[in-house]
Structure formats: structure tokens, C-alpha cells
Amino acid sequence: MAVKRKADPVKFxxxxxxxxxxxxxxxxxxxxxxxxxxxxxxxxMGLIGGFCHLYIGQEAVVIGMQSALKEGDTIVTSYRDHxxxxxxxxxxxxxxxxxxxxxxxxxxxxxxxxxxFSREKNFFGGHGIVGAQVPIGTGLAFAHHYRGNGxxxxxxxxxxxxNQGQVYESFNMxxxxxxxxxxxxxxxxxxxxxxxxxxxxxxxxxxxGMAYGIPGEQVDGMNVLAVYExxxxxxxxxxxxxxxxxxxxxxxxxxxxxxSDPAKYRTRDEVNRMxxxxxxxEHLRHRLLENGTSEAELKKIEGQxxxxxxxxxxxxxxxPEPDPAELWTDVLAEA
Amino acid sequence: MATEVLMPAxxxxxxxxxxxxxxxxxxxxxxxxxxxxxxxxxxxxxxVEAIDEGILARIxxxxxxxxxxxNTPIAVIADDGEEVGTVKKAGPVxxxxxEVPLMEARPSRPPPAAAVRLAPxxxxxxxxxxxxxxxxxxLRDAMAEEMRRDEAVFLIGEEVAEYQGAYKVSQGLLQEFGxxxxxxxxxxxxxxxxxxxxxxxxxxxxxxxxxxxNFAMQAIDQIINSAAKTRYxxxxxxxxxxxxxxPNGIAARVAAQHSQCYASWYAHVxxxxxxxxxxxxxxxxxxxxxxxxxxxxxxxxxxxxYGESFAVPDDPEFIVPIGKARIVxxxxxxxxxxxxxxVKLAMQAAEELEKAGISAEVIDLRTxxxxxxxxxxxxxxxxxxxxxxxxxxxxxxxxxELAAIMMEGSFDWLDAPLKRVAxxxxxxxxxxxxxxxxxxxxxxxxxxxxxVAYQ
Numbered sequence: 001m002a003v004k005r006k007a008d009p010v011k012f013x014x015x016x017x018x019x020x021x022x023x024x025x026x027x028x029x030x031x032x033x034x035x036x037x038x039x040x041x042x043x044x045m046g047l048i049g050g051f052c053h054l055y056i057g058q059e060a061v062v063i064g065m066q067s068a069l070k071e072g073d074t075i076v077t078s079y080r081d082h083x084x085x086x087x088x089x090x091x092x093x094x095x096x097x098x099x100x101x102x103x104x105x106x107x108x109x110x111x112x113x114x115x116x117f118s119r120e121k122n123f124f125g126g127h128g129i130v131g132a133q134v135p136i137g138t139g140l141a142f143a144h145h146y147r148g149n150g151x152x153x154x155x156x157x158x159x160x161x162x163n164q165g166q167v168y169e170s171f172n173m174x175x176x177x178x179x180x181x182x183x184x185x186x187x188x189x190x191x192x193x194x195x196x197x198x199x200x201x202x203x204x205x206x207x208x209g210m211a212y213g214i215p216g217e218q219v220d221g222m223n224v225l226a227v228y229e230x231x232x233x234x235x236x237x238x239x240x241x242x243x244x245x246x247x248x249x250x251x252x253x254x255x256x257x258x259x260s261d262p263a264k265y266r267t268r269d270e271v272n273r274m275x276x277x278x279x280x281x282e283h284l285r286h287r288l289l290e291n292g293t294s295e296a297e298l299k300k301i302e303g304q305x306x307x308x309x310x311x312x313x314x315x316x317x318x319x320p321e322p323d324p325a326e327l328w329t330d331v332l333a334e335a
Numbered sequence: 336m337a338t339e340v341l342m343p344a345x346x347x348x349x350x351x352x353x354x355x356x357x358x359x360x361x362x363x364x365x366x367x368x369x370x371x372x373x374x375x376x377x378x379x380x381x382x383v384e385a386i387d388e389g390i391l392a393r394i395x396x397x398x399x400x401x402x403x404x405x406n407t408p409i410a411v412i413a414d415d416g417e418e419v420g421t422v423k424k425a426g427p428v429x430x431x432x433x434e435v436p437l438m439e440a441r442p443s444r445p446p447p448a449a450a451v452r453l454a455p456x457x458x459x460x461x462x463x464x465x466x467x468x469x470x471x472x473x474l475r476d477a478m479a480e481e482m483r484r485d486e487a488v489f490l491i492g493e494e495v496a497e498y499q500g501a502y503k504v505s506q507g508l509l510q511e512f513g514x515x516x517x518x519x520x521x522x523x524x525x526x527x528x529x530x531x532x533x534x535x536x537x538x539x540x541x542x543x544x545x546x547x548x549n550f551a552m553q554a555i556d557q558i559i560n561s562a563a564k565t566r567y568x569x570x571x572x573x574x575x576x577x578x579x580x581x582p583n584g585i586a587a588r589v590a591a592q593h594s595q596c597y598a599s600w601y602a603h604v605x606x607x608x609x610x611x612x613x614x615x616x617x618x619x620x621x622x623x624x625x626x627x628x629x630x631x632x633x634x635x636x637x638x639x640x641y642g643e644s645f646a647v648p649d650d651p652e653f654i655v656p657i658g659k660a661r662i663v664x665x666x667x668x669x670x671x672x673x674x675x676x677x678v679k680l681a682m683q684a685a686e687e688l689e690k691a692g693i694s695a696e697v698i699d700l701r702t703x704x705x706x707x708x709x710x711x712x713x714x715x716x717x718x719x720x721x722x723x724x725x726x727x728x729x730x731x732x733x734x735x736e737l738a739a740i741m742m743e744g745s746f747d748w749l750d751a752p753l754k755r756v757a758x759x760x761x762x763x764x765x766x767x768x769x770x771x772x773x774x775x776x777x778x779x780x781x782x783x784x785x786x787v788a789y790q
Contacts, residue, residue: 003337041386044343045406051696056368074537108570115568124536125569129560135526136561139533146489146515169526176521225339236629260346262379275368330571331605333629335657 015229020176022288025067025224027301028057029281032083034309035092036255039082039099042313043259047101051128055083057254060280061186062087064227065154066249068235072149076124076137077156079114080186080253084156088121092308096316104319108326131157131164134183138170141181141244152180152238161193162205168212171244175212178243182234183209184220185248192257192263206248214244221249222278252278337392337413344405345374345381345486352376352678354409359391372409389414458656461616465646473615473647474504474580477622478542480651482512485540488626489516489584491527492544492581502582502641503547516790528554528579533630537576540626545581548597548635555600562631563606563608578625580634583611584675584726587639587776591762596727598674599736601633602703608657609704611635613678615645617701620655628657637676661787662714666696669784670714672737673724674700677775681724684780691781695789703733711737712744719750720787724780731756751787756780 036054045051055062058080066075066087077084085095090106095290096118098105106116114128127133137155144151161167162185174181185205189196195202206216215237221228227249234245252274256263263271285298342352355373357554359365363387392413396403403409468476483489489512494501494507496519509517524545531541551558554668558579565573585594600639601609608630612618618636625632663678664685673681678699684696696714700707715721721741723734732753741753759773 010774034367037384040384041343044345044383045341046344056520076533080678103419106570107568107572110570111568115565117565117569117572119572123564124533124573127561129556132529135529135557136536137531138526139530139535140537141533142530143534143537143539146534166525166529169523170530172521172523173526173530256381260379260381262381264379271711330567330569332608333566333571333574333576335624335628335630 015225017225017228019291019293022284023293023301025063026281026284026288026298027305028063028087029224029284030084030302030305031092031308032063034279034305035086035096035312036082038309038313039096040255040259042096042100042316044175045293047317048113049101050112052099052259053080053257054255055080055253055275056074057280058114058186058188058208058221058251059083060224060227060284060304061184061221061249061251062116062156064224065184065231067228068231069149069154070235072079072122072151073235074122074124074137074140074144074151074153075156076133076140076153076156077126078130078133078161079126079128080158081114081126082114084117085116085126088118088123090116090121090123091119092312093315096312097319100316100319101321102316102319103322104315109322112325112329131161131166132168133157134161134164134167135185138174138179141174141179142177144180145177150239152182152235154182154184156184156186158301159185159187159189159196159205160190160194160199162208167208171209171212171214174244175209175214178241180206180238181244182238182245183214183246185246186251187197187248188251188253190253190257190265193261195265202249206246209244214265216246216248218248218250221251222280222283224280224284337389337411338387338488339395339408339505340371340383340385340402340410340412342396342403342405342409343374343383345376349376349405351402351404354396354398354403355380357394357398361391361394363391364415365389365391382438385412387412388451406574409537418618458659461648461650461653463653464649465616466649467488467644468615468647469644470615470618470636471502471504471506471641471643473619473645474622475506475508475543478505478626478648479508479511481623482508482516482625484651487538488541488542489518490544491518491520491531493520493522493546495519495544498625500544502638504636504641505544508665524531524550524553525557529557529561531577532557532575535562535575535631536565540576542578542580542626545579547586547593547638548581548583549593549595551579551581551597557633558601558607559604563604566630567606572630573696575631576629578632578634580622581636581637582641583635584637584730585639586757588765588767588770590765594763596725596758598635598703598727599732601635602706602733602736604704606631607633607704608632608648608702610657610702611675612701613640613699615643615647616653617655617661617699620649620653621657621701624654625658627654632657635675640676643679655701658702658705658707658708660698660700662696662710663699664695664697666694666695668718669720669722669788670696670698670711670718671710671722671724671780671784672698672700674703674733675726677724677726680775680777683777684784687751687777687781688784691785691790693784700733706736706740708740708744711740715741715745716748719748720784721749722754722756722780722787724756724775726758726775728760729755730760732757751789754783754787756783
């Protein structure tokens, strides 16, 4: 049983990641960062309501992981889902317009922040009940297995969800039937306001699948290349018929659990230290500059991302509210 | 270009707050994500972060200021070297609204009169060949026929394969379809229910068998929050073609935890279809309809009905439309509605009533969501009296819903208040005599019918 820790720095060339690909990582992570900052701002202006869980700080996890997948692989996650949707290639305009509850949103305004889907991009939500996405993802993997189509499912869950019983029900079935699934545990250290050491008897979560014959690995989730490397190996493991695997991504969310989080459970120093010393985007930016990318090139990307987010924000405000008749649609599919 | 920083709303309910502290000084450079200030709301102290980089050109509202309304400009961030006099106001001030929906535009449809109403397709009288078989066999044949017809259909649950079904409903299916499509699960209801929902999202057509619906309570979050609501929450993008089936209601002497009717629980939920048949033909035809339906369907069977025999159509294309009640015995003086095993009691009661000179019309509801309001209302407009029979508890039950339907649809035609016959409002007892008292009996139905008929 391979249970190993991995946080070593990764060399670009060894992984065969091209400079062009690295720039894409940078752009995609920055897009999530700027998108989420704008979402936070729009929440503050009252344009977004209800719950809004931002992904700021965790960008390397989803960008590294998604880069390791193949066309047709399926994705499912929890309610902290905006980053995953952007990483799947969903249109920032449609995501932002769903946040504002408008007609142009992915769910026509009927789902909101936590409930968005894209069949086209194989993104299966966006689920608001902590842990419920884990059996669902296991079912997506079951469907790949049933069809023998060589595809895998990546199911994201947090360090809060890891203590839900249905996670272990899923691990057991995935281990029993050798389902092609990678469980990505995004360990951002806090389930809402409860730190992992106050919630988990053992805090090294990559062990959690072991009782079910599922190997696990701990990964530096603030380093997109470390994530990519671990993601590639895990995807290969799941795809090759060896069954499931868990990856524990050590990461950190800079913002509160949701918009109304008073952040009394951790110090500002802790947050600042993570931001200044471990920021995944700054980390990659630094590496890119070291490896010969020009400041101008990065500025250009930053400008493009800024425009994309501004366009999404504008669209999300311009798109009209749903037609009142939409209240009654989509309850049932036509038989 | 300079932008104003507006007083943010930091919770769904905040309208104003206090600037507790500025963490940046005028003239200081700021980067996106830097904390600018602390804001006190009625609930907590929160941080305001910069959303863009530049220079904190001006603090408009000094720290310590209370009752600052949401969206008030509190500071100005300018680009390096920019004049702060020409500040552009940031915020939701769209001018020309462009109507460009990103998702495909859809024609708006008028709302239906009630969400539970759905025009069912017409049911034609079956005149072909039939075979006499048990309900158990009819269910098995329905699944086998649909599995032959569609490779995406599979059966999953506890003891459905090697054991041949805890109640022998899946007898022979493993032998015909193999372990890939007839799947024994661990005892893990929430897990395999969620797995079924995920497989259905991916386009398979799972039949999830619960050994009894009592155990589905472990999985009810997946049935309601995941299966029933996702189509709506996705704006119609997702479908969840799945059948949840198994015995519901009482059995014999198995006591409270294994004896409960869930009809009204599931019938309450938009996004589900709920079926509770009685006859062999209806079990077969409705289960086939459920498997072919693109929606999550809760299919409530009954242990005490599995062994009953009926003439069941042989035609593999025999389908009973979901959403249509059936008048199983026409009558003139009182309508008796029932579903599942209670149809048998209603029929026996109608025979007793006939001997007493009361002509009862018995309606087998068959589907509880969508509910066939029209058939019941039309019947009551003829009989002017109604007795609603169910095995479950009375409070907020199907009978209670029928009382509301009568108020809304047949008030002026009623000659007596609706009478409910339901399980007693207690957990089901074990002792044989107490169990009999807790469950509706034929004499209870007869007495209720006589009461509403004033005879």
C-alpha cells in the first residue's frame, strides 16, 4: 500500500510541462483569483445573495488536478465550486450570472453559487450538502466502470466533509469494486470555523482510504506543479484498473468559510503568513520570471484576465432576471 | 482609473456597519487581496479587502464612524500617479442593458394550475393475452423486460443478486443478466443510493432496491436533495432517470422500525414521481413506465401483496401511464380512495356495503405524485361522499391532502365531510392484538362509509 508524503519542489522540465502550459496555469489560477475577488465585491454590493463560498488561496489544487485529466473525465465537487467550474472551462459569464441569479446563468438563475452544472464540460455540480457529492462521484465512476470507457471521475471534498459517514460508504464501494475515481481531499485546515485538529482524530487525511484498500498521498496543494505531478500519477492509477486513490491537498483558504464568516477562529498572522509565504499564484509567477518569462508577458496575461472578469461581471449585471414563468419549469423532465 | 471602495454588505442581512479600523494609510500602495479596513457589523468584525491594485488615494470615511450604510463610498483607490479628483464611481451602474442571455433562450411557458398536476397519456384497455402470476413475479418480469430492452438499466441493492432478493423479487435476474447488471451492495443505503444518483446523472438507468423503505430513511437526503432537486437547480440541464423501489408500509409482526408508510413523505416532494400500485398488471405496467421515465421515481410496493396473484399482460410493451388513478369498482353513493394493499380492503368493504344497500365506488389511486385530482373530483361530484383510506399515519397524510383537494375541487358537491381511515397515530406495536388495532381493517372502512352516507 503506497501511502507517502510528497511536498518536494518539482522541476518543470522533469514533468514535461511546456513553458506555454505553465503560462496557462498562471492565467487559469489568476482567473479564479480575480473572479472570486470580484464575486466577493459584488456580494458586498448586494448583487449576489445567500451563501457564497470563495476559493481564494486554493487555486493550485483545481488547476493542477484538472490539467492531469483527459477529455470526458467527470468532475463533481461541493459548494465551494466556482474555481472548479472555471477550471473545467465553463464560461465565467455564465458562472457569474448564476451568482447574480440571472437568466444568463448556467442554471438560468435557479441554482445559485452552490448549484451549477455543465453536461458539456462534464461538470456534475456544485452540491450544497457536505459530503453528498462523494457517493454521487462514486456513481459517476461506477458509470465509467459499467461502460468500460476508460474514463475516470475526480471527486473533490474538503477536510470538513471527510468526517461524513457517506464518504466511507463510498470508499468501501470504490475499494470493493475497484472504481476509477480519484478522491481529492482539499485540506484547507478549517471546516467552517473548526480547525482540523478540533474535528479529526487523525489529521493526516491521506490515510483515510487505507482501511478500504485505497492508497493515499499527501501533496503540497499550494504548488500547482506538485499537484499536477500527483494528479497525473493518480489519474493513471485510476484509469489503469487499479481502482481508487485519494490525494490530500494541503491548501489554505484566505477568505472566510462564506461571506458572513467573522474569522475569529484563526489569527490574521496565520492568514498573512500563508499569503506572503505560500501563495500559489505568486509562487508560480516567481518561477516563471526565474525561467525567463518577461514581466511584460505576465502583465499582458493579467490584463486579459482582468478584462475577462470585468466582462463577466458586466454580463452578470446586464442579464435580466429569470422570466416569472421559469418558476414552474424544470421540475420534471418530459416523459 | 481610480475606483471608489464602497461599504460592503458582509452578510445576507447587513444594511449598515461601523468602520472599526483602517489598516492602510492614505498614499500607501495596495494590492488585490490586501486588507484595507475592519468593519463591525451587528454580528461580527470583518475585513474589507482591496479588489484591485493601486494607491489608497483617499480615506473618505474615518475610522470609528458608525452607521455607515452599505454601498457608501468609504475610500478611493487610484492608479499610481493619478489625479484623485476625477474618480469614477464603481458599482452596479449598468447603463444600456444588453439582453444577451448566455444560455439558450427558452420560450416562457405558462405555469400549470398546480405543480402536482400533469396530464397523463391516455390508458387503453388491454385486451391481449395474460398470465396469472404473483405481484412478485410481475415485478421481476417488468425489470427483466426493461433490462433486455435497454442496456443502461441495472438493478442494485442489498441481496438482489446471489440471494435472489430478500423477498425473492429479483429471482433469476442474476442468472440472466450477470453480476455486472445485478449488483449486490454492502449494507450501505446512503452510499448506494448516492451512487445510483451519480450513475443516473451519467445517463445510466439504475433500479435501486431498498430491502424495505424503512431503510431508505438512511438515504433520504440523496433521494430528495440530490435526485429530486437537481433538475430544477440545473435549469433543466441534468436528468436523473432512477427508480427507488422496495416494500413499504406494514408487514406482519415486525414492529415499529420496520413498519411505516412513506407515501405522504415522498408525495410531498416536487421533482419526484411516487407510485403505489395494487394489482399485478399495475405493478408490471407502472414499474416499466417508471424505469422508462426520465425522472426519479419512488415505487412503493407492499410485502403483504407480493404473494397475491393476478392476471398480468404478457405483452412486453404493456405500459401503465404514471399519474392516472383507476376506478376499480363503479358505484353511486360513496367514493372510497385507496392505494397499495388498502385497495384490497376497500374492495372488501365495498362488497360489505353492497349487502347493506350502499353502492360504493372504489378508486385505486395508483400514483400519488402527480396526483390524479380529476378522477377523484369527478367521482365525488357523482357520489357526493368520500372516504380516504391509507395504511400510514393520518396527520399530514394522503387523506389529509385529499381533504384539501375536496375543499378546493368539490366543496359544493359534498353532502358530508370527508372521512379518513388511516393507521393509528402511534408507532406500530408488536403484540398481535395491538397491531390489529393500529392498522386499518375492513370494518373500519365500512363504518366510515356508513358514517358519511348517514346510514
